[in-house]
Amino acid sequence: MKSELLSIHTLAYTLMRMPKRLEPLFEEGLIDDVLCQLMTGKEAIIYMVRSEKDIRCAKVYKENNKRNFHQRSFYTEGRKVKNSRRARAMEKGSHYGLKAREELWQSTEVDMLCRLGIAGVRVPKFYNFFSGVLLMELITDSEGNVAPRLSDLILTPKQAREYHRILIKQIVNMLNEGIVHGDLSQYNVLVDNQGPVIIDLPQAVNAANNQHARHMIKRDVDNLTTYLSRFAPELAQCDYATEIWSYYQSGRLVHATLTGNTKQQPVDQIKPANVSDVLQAIDAAIRKEIAWQRHKQTRYLNQMSQC
DSSP: OGGGSOBHHHHTTOOOOOOGGGHHHHHTTSOSEEEEEEEEOSSEEEEEEEETTEEEEEEEEOOGGGOOOOOHHHHHTTOOOSOHHHHHHHHHTOHHHHHHHHHHHHHHHHHHHHHHHHHTOOOOOEEEEETTEEEEEOOBOTTSBBOOBGGGOOOOHHHHHHHHHHHHHHHHHHHHTTEEOSSOSGGGEEEETTEEEEOOOTTOEETTTOTTHHHHHHHHHHHHHHHHTTTSGGGGGOOHHHHHHHHHHTTOOTTOOOOSOOOOOOGGGSOOOOHHHHHHHHHHHHHHHHHHHHHHHHHHHHHHHTO
16 A cells, blocks of 8 residues: 555655646746646546645646536535626626636635635645646645545554544534535545545535535435445444434534434335314414404404594
8 A cells, every 4th residue: 555655755856747737836936846646536637746845736627528527516506606797607608607617616625625724624725726726735644655545545443433433523513614515435535644634625515505415415424434334334323414414404513412323214204294284273373363353453443432
């Protein structure tokens, strides 16, 4: 495993040709050199760069026709656009609108990194965003190697339980900020010497404005639980997603003590509402209100006749 990881010290004096998308950052003095390409994902290409004395990450977002992120509208629902002209253009799908939509998608990750970092969620530190490139902290392990993804690790049952506990706490902290990751799994969690670090946030949603938020947070929790239960099978019996969302909806998530034992009531056990009883209750309330209004009118007329 360690032999496959890239050592910063090994690459410190190994330079590659400057990719065209990184040239504006070089010209602005934001980066000095490009050391290597770290990985290619469905949304972006990640490079290791040098910025003065620091080694950082440069995330270059792919062009729209070269990406493989499906159902984007599923994630962008509820995102507010302050500029009305921009909002109309995005809705129409004009050239300007498509460009604005891309900028909004990318700037969402910047916003999330800043907000979550301030809130204490473990995410890479944000440094800059320029010309469609995100400059951020490079996560490394205790030996100075690029931190592995959670999916690359073989864990002990104890480690799996601890990472699960930490990640559930991070999901709760995010939701307390009104944010759902929306695409969380073992593939976008890095692990350094202090534990898990959450990455890849352009699709993160506002829980209050997106009707799919509940589904997303359940999927996030289930993805991590399913993976980590390979090493600690007892985790498969937990149901934190239902519990977390229940506390969130009732406004009690901040001080909640999670157990993972709450099970959602099966659909076939949920009793349908008795429509007849509901209509009768409404009718009784209407009749009562009419009777009260008549009583007030009679009393008013009596008072007027005595004047």
